[in-house]
Amino acid sequence: xxxxxxxxxxxxxxxxxxxxxxxxxxxxxxxxxxxxxxxxxxxxxxxxxxxxxxxxxxxxxxxxxxxxxxxxxxxxxxxxxxxxxxxxxxxxxxxxxxxxxxxxxxxxxxxxx
Amino acid sequence: xxxxxxxxxxxxxxxxxxxxxxxxxxxxxxxxxxxxxxxxxxxxxxxxxxxxxxxxxxxxxxxxxxxxxxxxxxxxxxxxxxxxxxxxxxxxxxxxxxxxxxxxxxxxxxxxxx
Numbered sequence: 001x002x003x004x005x006x007x008x009x010x011x012x013x014x015x016x017x018x019x020x021x022x023x024x025x026x027x028x029x030x031x032x033x034x035x036x037x038x039x040x041x042x043x044x045x046x047x048x049x050x051x052x053x054x055x056x057x058x059x060x061x062x063x064x065x066x067x068x069x070x071x072x073x074x075x076x077x078x079x080x081x082x083x084x085x086x087x088x089x090x091x092x093x094x095x096x097x098x099x100x101x102x103x104x105x106x107x108x109x110x111x112x113x
Numbered sequence: 114x115x116x117x118x119x120x121x122x123x124x125x126x127x128x129x130x131x132x133x134x135x136x137x138x139x140x141x142x143x144x145x146x147x148x149x150x151x152x153x154x155x156x157x158x159x160x161x162x163x164x165x166x167x168x169x170x171x172x173x174x175x176x177x178x179x180x181x182x183x184x185x186x187x188x189x190x191x192x193x194x195x196x197x198x199x200x201x202x203x204x205x206x207x208x209x210x211x212x213x214x215x216x217x218x219x220x221x222x223x224x225x226x227x
Contacts, residue, residue, distance in 0.1 A: 006155075034214060042220060043116075043117065043204070043217075043219050043220045043221065044206075044216075044218040046215050046217075049215070089156075094158065099144065099168075099169065099208075099213045100161060100169060100171070101156075101158065101214060101216065102158070103156050103157075104155050105153065105154055105155050
């Protein structure tokens with residue numbers, strides 16, 4: 001089945017720093033790709049998605065571009081805030097015709113003032 | 114929109130006991146998913162329902178685990194004869210019919226088996 005490898009954390013940044021969290025995938029075909037975020041004490045939330053190659057997903061100042069050449073979907077933000085402190089998960093469908101998602105291990109981001 | 118709710122939020126049980134968790138999805142969502150998450154890992158898929166039909170089950174779901182979704186509304190996940198390895202966060206998610214990967218997660222039930 002499909003799989004995802006995600007940059008391990010934790011990552012600690014100062015406020016207004018640039019963020020990159022790396023995610024690479026192995027998949028049959030070109031499935032949709034997702035970033036989910038889990039804020040402390042809350043359930044996972046869909047942050048952004050891209051449904052085909054070269055698509056850019058964006059939300060709340062975060063962006064990720066679906067790059068089939070490098071099989072990557074790196075998450076970026078130009079200027080992080082303390083409120084961005086959370087665990088970020090890269091995910092993709094487990095296989096063709098399956099509705100289950102396969103998640104990366106998660107990257108914990110801490111932003112300090 | 115009240116979101117996905119799960120009950121209880123925490124459960125401590127002794128090895129060998131049975132436990133049952135409940136999930137109430139977002140009301141208009143046809144699809145419901147159960148995942149398990151252990152410390153430092155991403156969620157791992159357990160099972161999936163479309164309305165009341167259980168359509169996918171992971172190999173992780175041993176015969177001690179059973180899930181139901183009567184009437185296509187709330188769902189229960191039961192673990193029989195719990196083992197210490199069952200200690201984890203159990204997550205429920207739901208999605209609308211035509212956006213199956215846009216899954217809305219509940220806060221989870223943390224199970225500790227002593």
